[in-house]
Amino acid sequence: MNFTLFKHELFASLKLFIIILAVLMLYIVSVIYMYNPEMTDTLKKLTETMPEMMAAFGMTSIGDTLIEFLSTYLYGFLFMILPMVFSIMLANKLIMGYIDNGSMAYLIATPNTRFKIVLTQALFLIISLFTLLAVTTLVMIVFAEVLFPNELDITALLLLNFGLFLLHFAISGFCFLMSCSTKDLRTSYAYSAGIPIAFYLIEALSNMGGSLDKLQYITIYSLFDSVQLIQQNSSCWWMLGTLFFIGLLCYSLAIRFFVKRDLHL
Amino acid sequence: MIEVNHLTKKFGDFYSIQNVHLQIPKGEVFGFLGPNGAGKSTTIRHLMGFLQPTEGSCFINGLNCREASATIQQFVGYLPGEIAFIDKMTGKQFIHFIAQLRGMNDYTHAEKLMHFFELDASRLIKKMSKGMKQKVGLVCAFMHHPEIVILDEPTSGLDPLMQTKFIEFILAEKDKGTTIFMSSHMIEEVEKTCDRVAIINAGKIVATETITDLKKRKSKKYMLEFQDEQELTRFLDEEYVLERISSTKVMITITGDLQAFLHTLSNYKIIDLDVISQSLEDIFMHYYENGGAQS
Numbered sequence: 001m002n003f004t005l006f007k008h009e010l011f012a013s014l015k016l017f018i019i020i021l022a023v024l025m026l027y028i029v030s031v032i033y034m035y036n037p038e039m040t041d042t043l044k045k046l047t048e049t050m051p052e053m054m055a056a057f058g059m060t061s062i063g064d065t066l067i068e069f070l071s072t073y074l075y076g077f078l079f080m081i082l083p084m085v086f087s088i089m090l091a092n093k094l095i096m097g098y099i100d101n102g103s104m105a106y107l108i109a110t111p112n113t114r115f116k117i118v119l120t121q122a123l124f125l126i127i128s129l130f131t132l133l134a135v136t137t138l139v140m141i142v143f144a145e146v147l148f149p150n151e152l153d154i155t156a157l158l159l160l161n162f163g164l165f166l167l168h169f170a171i172s173g174f175c176f177l178m179s180c181s182t183k184d185l186r187t188s189y190a191y192s193a194g195i196p197i198a199f200y201l202i203e204a205l206s207n208m209g210g211s212l213d214k215l216q217y218i219t220i221y222s223l224f225d226s227v228q229l230i231q232q233n234s235s236c237w238w239m240l241g242t243l244f245f246i247g248l249l250c251y252s253l254a255i256r257f258f259v260k261r262d263l264h265l
Numbered sequence: 266m267i268e269v270n271h272l273t274k275k276f277g278d279f280y281s282i283q284n285v286h287l288q289i290p291k292g293e294v295f296g297f298l299g300p301n302g303a304g305k306s307t308t309i310r311h312l313m314g315f316l317q318p319t320e321g322s323c324f325i326n327g328l329n330c331r332e333a334s335a336t337i338q339q340f341v342g343y344l345p346g347e348i349a350f351i352d353k354m355t356g357k358q359f360i361h362f363i364a365q366l367r368g369m370n371d372y373t374h375a376e377k378l379m380h381f382f383e384l385d386a387s388r389l390i391k392k393m394s395k396g397m398k399q400k401v402g403l404v405c406a407f408m409h410h411p412e413i414v415i416l417d418e419p420t421s422g423l424d425p426l427m428q429t430k431f432i433e434f435i436l437a438e439k440d441k442g443t444t445i446f447m448s449s450h451m452i453e454e455v456e457k458t459c460d461r462v463a464i465i466n467a468g469k470i471v472a473t474e475t476i477t478d479l480k481k482r483k484s485k486k487y488m489l490e491f492q493d494e495q496e497l498t499r500f501l502d503e504e505y506v507l508e509r510i511s512s513t514k515v516m517i518t519i520t521g522d523l524q525a526f527l528h529t530l531s532n533y534k535i536i537d538l539d540v541i542s543q544s545l546e547d548i549f550m551h552y553y554e555n556g557g558a559q560s
Contacts, residue, residue: 004362004366012353109345110338112335265313265345
C-alpha cells in the first residue's frame, strides 16, 4: 500500500464523501424525529391504501420498535441507493478515471508495482465505505439516544449495519471490478451503475409480492434481509458470509485484471 | 542498455508492431522516427511494461520490462506521448506528488529543471497551455536523475525557442552519460540530438542507421527561380532530377555532391533560391525506393 497515493485520494474524494454523508444524516435525523409510537397508525393506514407502492421500497411491516421503524424507512431505499452511488462514483474514479484521462501513466511510471497501486485504491474504497457507514451508525445511535433514550436496540442496529456494510462491500467490489477491467470510462460507468440499479429494481419488484416473488433469487439485495438480521436468525449468517465472499471475489478479480491488463498510456 | 527482441503486438487481427528488433547501448541517444500510427508509442509502452507482447520480449539493463517494471522505473524516466495529468492540481503539486510516489523528498533538481524550462508551475494544470503541460511532463521525467530516459514525442507542443532549448538540454544529458530513447516525427530534432535512428512505418522497422549515414543518404530539395523562361529551358539540358513548378520555377532534388551543383548554377541567371526542408515522407520515399530494390 502506498500512503502518498492514499493521502491524495483522501483529499480528492472528501467532497463526495461529505455530500453523501450530509444527505444520509439529513434523512436519518428526520426519520428518527418522525418516530412516534402513535404516528405509526397513520403510516399503517397509508400502507393499507397503497400496499404495492410501499412494499416496493421495502416498507411493508411498520414495526412497533424504533429499530423496526428505522429498518422500514431507511434500509429499503436510502441506505441501499446512497452508499451505492458513492461506490459507483468512487470506484470509477479510483482506477478507470486515471486510465481514461491518461494520468495512470505517471502513477505506474513510478517504482510502484501495479499490484501496490491497485491494492491501495481497493483498500481506499473499502475503508471509505466502512467509514461512511460507521459514521452513519454513530449518528443513528447518538440521535436516537438523545430523542428516545433506551428505545434503540443497539446490538440489533450494529448487526444490521454490519450486514449493510457487507452488502455495499460486495456492490463496491463489483464496481471496482468494472473499473479495472473495462476499456473506457463510459463502459465502466454503464456496467457499474447499470447492473446494481437493475438488481435494485428487481428487488423492488419482488417485494411487491405475488408471482414476482421468485425474482428475489436473482438479486444480490435479497442477501441483505433486515428482518432476519434484527431477529438474528441463523440464516442471516450464511447470507452475510455469501456477501463477504462475493465482495472478496470481485476485489481479487479486479486486482488480477488490473495487474495483467494492457494499458494504452 | 535497452533491448527489444523481435517484438510483435497484435490487436485482434491488426498488427500494431511486427518483429521490432532494437539494441541501444548505454549512453546512446537513440531516435525513433515514424509517422503517426506507425507503432512508436506501442513499442514504448512495451518498454514501460504497460502492454503484454504477443510475441517477443524487451529488456532494460537485463530486466524483463513486463515482469520487473517497478524495479526498472527506479532508474528510468518516462514522458508519455499523450499529455494528461490530474487536472485539479497545480503543476507544482503534481510534480511533488509524483516525486513522493517515487519516494523522493528532495525537490532541488525538480526546481532546477522548472527554472531551466522557464516553467511557472504554480498554475492549475487545467489552465495550462499544451507547451506548459509538456514541460511539467519533462520535469517529471528527469527530476530523479534517471540513467535511462524514454520520451514519446518530447517536443510536441513546445514553441521553436523551447525546442532549441530542449535540444540543448538533451545534449547536456548525453554528456552526462544518460541513455535516451526518443520518438519523433520531426527529422530535424532527431538529426540534432541522436547518434542513431530507427525508422518505423506501419509497424515494421524500415531502417536502423547512424545519423551520419542518414545525412549522407539524405537528398535535399531546392526551389529555383530563373530570371526568365529561356534561362530555365537552357537549364533543362543539365542532368538533374527536377520538377517544373511554373514557367520560371523548378524544384530540384540533389543527392550527394553539392559543390558541382553550385558550380553549375553560377552559369545561370537565378533570382531566388530556397531550401525546402525535407519532410518525413520524403525520407520514407527514399527508403522505399532503395529498400524495395534491395529486398
